[in-house]
Amino acid sequence: MPLLLRFLDKAELLAASHLCLRSKAYWGYDEAFMASCREELTLTESDLINDNIVAAEDQSGLAGIAQVSKDQSGCFLEKLFVDTDRIGQGVGKQLYNWSLATARELGATELIVEADPDAAPFYERMGCERNGQAQSGSVQGRFLPRYVHKL
Template identity: 30%
Template sequence: MLAAKEHLVVTEQQVKEDAVYVIEDRGVIRGFYYFRSIGCEAELKWLFVNPEWIGLGLGKLLWEHLLETVKKAGISRFRIVSDPNAEAFYRKLGAKRIGWEPSSADSNLRLPLLEFTLDNSDAS
């Protein structure tokens, strides 16, 4: 995680231009997601839950909010370049692995490339 720290930054400009949502508790960020859509390309860049709060439903809460945001924007499909440890979470929610992407933090690591397609029952 420390090696990837510089890659885990969401800039002020990205917050202004894209969908960034945070769950905060008494001034401490417990989780967030960052979603970006340019033209017909859409990608969940980050969905992160503070490790102390994993297993308490925050990831699912962020995911449900993300689906509402995506649906309102008229997007029906998006990509996820997943941390290998998070792939099972995304697949449980319906994402499908479609390939692999090289890691920007570690040239020896390949990351699962997933795709999620909304259907009529998502985010409703």
């Protein structure tokens, strides 16, 4: 199915947030872990104002989302989530390529990704290089692999 990328609309924040949670839960996390991630995975109106957020959709509806932010410390892939029934169909790759192009348009020389450990192989296939680790924004004492993609 052809995939359309378009900027996320304010009315879609709740549906997109639910997609993020479903996609994260795909990796087998329990309810307590998912509850601790809820706030970090919820998209807000502030995100729409401050960041670039794109929705991928096809005939069946919302297939995935990606969020890129940039500040004085760098350009970050904040979120890249694919709906569970679309995993392995190229949605993530298309969203990641959009993220790279967006980072370039923002004048960045690299895109920083703090990845879920289960998603690490995907980012490595996309050309990211491991660059240490980062503290999870949701779970105290949990560290995530940190990647950098030179632009």
